[in-house]
Amino acid sequence: MTTDKDLSMDGHAAVAVFSAKGVDITPNKDQGVFKVVKRQGLDGDRPMIGDRVSVHYTGKLLNGKKFDSSLDRKEPFCFNLGKGQVIKAWDMSVMSMQRGEVCMLLCKPEYAYGAAGNPPKVPPNSSLLFEVELLNFEGELLTDDGGIMRRIKVRGDGYSNPNDGATVEVHLEGRCGDRLFDSRDVRFVVGEGEDKGIPLGVDRAMEKMQKGECCIIYLKSKYGFGKEGKPEYKIGPNTELVYEVTLKDFQKAKESWEMELNEKLDLSARVKHKGNQYFKAGQFFQAVIQYQRIVSWLEMECGAGMEQQKRIQELLLLSQLNLALCFLRLKELSHVVENCNKVIELDGKNEKALYRRGEAHLLRNEFSLAMADFRHVLQVNSSNRAARAQISMCQLKMREHHERDKRIYANMFQKFAEHDAKVGKMKRRRDESLKSNMNGEVGIKRRRRSQDCP
Known part of the structure; x- marks a missing residue:
């Protein structure tokens, strides 16, 4: 086991100690990084490339002078392994560790901060000593929800x-x-x-x-x-x-900038059909991918002629409407509103966009906004019975929420009143007790004065 004394000796002695006790962990065995295990970790998995790792460390120069330590900051250091976010020696060594392991590292300059160093704490061409403890690690999350x-x-x-x-x-x-x-x-x-x-x-x-x-x-x-x-x-x-x-x-598929407009339009028609197939099968995530491809291709396009412009707008409207419907099924309501807004920007009287945005607002308990959308639908199409039913639903929900709020506030005010009454009662008792004590003291003083009279 390496001791603190091993870390404060001169460079040649440190190299000798690590050469005797350590393992060269460099791929080509050039003795650029020596590792000595100070405390064994837990048996099991080791970190892999891209893992998010958490470590504690202390770094010293070969003269024993400490230049950095996460322990002094009382906060672990986190980074993604194998991504070049830390010095080469760390990417190599941490990948070889187990959870809970503590190791000592001796790193040559080319595996640390190189010829430039890391001024002002690390001089140029410095070999370094590190003590590293691997606290934890987990894989790279590719989605915000961790799925x-x-x-x-x-x-x-x-x-x-x-x-x-x-x-x-x-x-x-x-x-x-x-x-x-x-x-x-x-x-x-x-x-x-x-x-x-x-x-x-x-x-x-x-x-x-x-x-x-x-x-x-x-x-x-x-x-x-x-x-x-x-x-x-x-x-x-x-x-x-x-x-x-x-x-x-x-x-790779062609990127948007590599395709001519007619190619994008023809491909969009095929992709729309594919998205519709996924939607009908209930595979809404897969459908979203297809419709989003169309939007990415055409959103910034403006056709050279009226016919192309018309096809672009039709495909964009259909894709945004279909995205809104998919997101409704997935209960991702903010995306529903976003896609409906884009349709309404192109067509302010689009019945489906107004209705679907109203549905999203209703599900988010935004009753006033939902009612405004459904009323707008009726302005566009007065025979839309579904919109009339939704307005009734909004009114019902608003009454229910109003009644619930009244009950909540009534209970709240009742509790406040009970609390005030309790505090008032305690205050009256305290005042009465204080008055009684004061009367008693006055009586005693009067008796003492009467006894003191000649």
Whole structure:
């Protein structure tokens, strides 16, 4: 075990100690980073590329002078492993650690701050000593709701990633608990993985992968096979899954700027049809992907002629309306309002957009806004019975909320009154007690004065 004394000796002695006790963890074994385990960690998993890790550390120069410490700040240091966010020595060493492990590192300049150093605390060309404790680590979250988490086993090549519409070739293995239920090589179009029995979460993760990468993808049920499950794989409803995926090759789809307008219009018609198929099958997330592709292609376009302009507006209106409907089904109400607003900007009297925005406002208990939308629908189409029914529903909900608020406030005021009465009663008792005590003291003083009289 390395001691603090080992960390304060001169450079040559420190190298000798680490050479004798440590392990060279550099890929080419050039003795650039030596590691000595000071305290063994817990048996089990080790961090992978891209994991979010949390550590405590102390860094010293070879003369023993401390230049940095998370312990002094009383706050762990967090970073994404293998992403170049820290010095090379750390990316190498932390990947070799277990949760709870404490290790000592001796790092040559080329694996630390190099020829420039890190002024003013770290001089140029400095070898450094670190004590590092790995507190915790978890995979990289690919969605805001934590539904897709990725851990990279093997780093891919280059900086290019598949995009929506790209054709990918992968090898995948799907597991439910300890059971392997799917193992195959498969070719599919990103955004249309459902056609090949590939869950939404794996499809969405493709845009983060690089050629040759092998990663483990953890899926919450929403991004797996959802409430329906997958009977052919014997996957029940609301089941979490784990996939190991290797991206063998891919061919990117054309980006928007690479396509002519007529090509975008023709492709949009095909993608709209695909989105409609997903919607009818109840696969609303997959439908959203298709409609959003159309919007991304056409939102900034203006046709050269009247006919092109008309087709652009028709496709945009339909896509935004369909997105609003998908988001209604998914209960993502802010997105419903956003997409309806975009339709209304193009067509202020669009009956469907006004109605769907009203539905979203109603579900958010924004009754005044909902009623305004449904009344606007009736101005556009006075025979819309659904809008009339929704106005009645808004009025009913407003009365219910008003009555509930009255009960809440009545109870609140009753409690205030009871509290005030209780406080008043206690105050009267205290005043009466004080008055009684004062009267008693006055009587005693009078008796004493009468006894003192000659």
